[in-house]
Amino acid sequence: MTTTIERPHAAPKPPWHRRAIERARRRGIDVRTLPTGAAGIILAVMLVYGEVAYGQVLQASTLSNLLINNAHFVILAVGLSFVILAGGIDLSVGAVIAVSSVAGVMLVGAGWPTPLAIAAMIGIGTAFGTASGVLVQHFGVQPFIATLAMMFLARGLASMLSTTPQRLPDDSSFRLLGEPWKLIDGPRVNDLMASAGLVVAVVVVVVAAIVLQRTRFGRTVYAIGGSESSAALMGLRVPRTKLAIYVISGTLAGVAAVVYTARLGTAQNITGMGWELTAIAAVVIGGTLLTGGYGYVVGSVIGALVLGLMTVLITRDGGVPPEMTTIITGGILFVFVMLQRAVVRRRR
């Protein structure tokens, strides 16, 4: 994808980061993996720093809690990866989680069996995703506006359903999904844990990675992000794929709602406010280019975990005022886009 341009001899010496990238390229490293690799390194550095500075970070219980508590967020980021890789954007996911979880909890409260309620929750996500996709693909509405409309619609509907927190009944089998299982009973409370939600997240990540890397559909997603018109000229199924990515994103938002609701046991109409932007941040931190075409699902997972770990570390530190959280999130995001800027040359 990246083209190498021969520099004339008289050209000034390129800046250090360009030279570093050239060196990496000569050694046969795919430079497109650099931002994602860097995200992985940052995650590792954060883990080690946390262990050294605060202790009890690199241990089974903390790490499994990190994964369990961020399972829904990982699923959300994976869904957004599809859309962003294809050069689109989905602002509706946070609000879809709200309407889906409020509806799901109310349905369970009304006596629906758990599997049926879960199917309804995922179905709600699919419906919103399909609506966004149809608006974008068949009516030529800009993705930003189409998904903004769906965001407003979902948030409004959630508020019409209820403006008070809804609780799952204590004996509902829905809660089992979020119940942590002890895999290894460690000393004191240092247990290795997992939950059904975490398993769902892992399955979603693996399937998404295989689909994006190994299937015709996945490669079409990348091709559209690279250049939509070229993809269409190559005979790829652009319209179908563009519709599908929004359906996937919406559906995964529904799945994320199931996982989140099961863990928390409550749902509210203001749940997920601003999550779409944090999820976009996670995807970008993971090395996916917002203009589409470059990036990996694994990166989005790392991005989600970086943000999750940051919250844990800030809580552990205790000295950082909570109002600094968003500033630090912004700062991390900034560092990563600068890194991407250095790696990927301006394409136009």
Added chain:
Amino acid sequence: MTATTTRERLGALASTPLVWGLVAIVVLLAINSLRDPGYLGVELAASGRLTGNPIDILRTAAPLLMIALGMTLVVATGGIDLSVGSAMVIGGAVSMEMLQAGDGSVGSAMAALGVALLITAVLGAINGVLVAFVGLQPFITTLVTMLAGRGLAKVITEGQNTSASNEAFRWIANGTVLGAPVVFLIALAILVVVVVLVRTTALGMLIESIGIDPKASRMAGVDRRSLLVAVYVISGVLGGVAGVFATGSVMTVDVSNTGLLLELDAILAVVVGGTALTGGRFSLAGAAIGALLIATLDKTVVFLGVSSAATPAFKAVVIVALCLLQSATIRERLSRVRLRAPRREVTA
């Protein structure tokens, strides 16, 4: 002959997004008037202020109108400014902190306003420099400043919702001149100044040229970078002004909620007004109509007795309706209907 020209003129009018925005406002006001025939009544109260629902709508629309103007210019360059909501809260936080420390005089009110605008101008300049000189994407750049900006506002007030009292300041936000709300008059004045600035000079055309084709405009000698910085600074400052008024009307800054998600409303107003998010041609009057429409919609939903939390759902309906009316697919179908109409006249 005249019939055709009238029809053509009507057709041209119908394809102006601005007209659809006006139609939507009229429809909403008509619905309200049906429910309460006295809805549109404006009275002159004993205190010399005009009171009534239309005045209320103008007052609510004012801050949104201001940020929508800045947003229009940014969108015209092909960018987007997600940080205006944070500019609002920073403007509010800075002015409230200054007023709390001040002595309540007119001078301290002016100082508070000045410092608030200065800081939001710096925020806008950061956006502008990152977009124009570093070459980051506007979406990500302003997402960073949006996250960091709200954090900064919280740091400024130490996480508190600061209140202050200052008569002069309060008058700007709540006062009236000849019965009309000062805040709307100021918004109107800003609208006029911006329109005169960009439409009587080449500035507007230069901004559009950046949005249509950055490369071509650079070759034509347009100083793209300075212009980009300028529009982001304008957007930041207008966000600051809007924030000062939004907090001035209650004389308290709510660091978590002032201006929250208002950037989305502003983008909505811009799009409803017929400016495409892809950049290029822009309409300031359209954005003003869009802002009025959103304010009218907010008031209508509350007036009709629907929970204000559900307002977004109605916004979604309006966006989808307007987007569909503007979409090429629907317009093509409509024009086919329109073409068939004269034939019927001939047979009759």
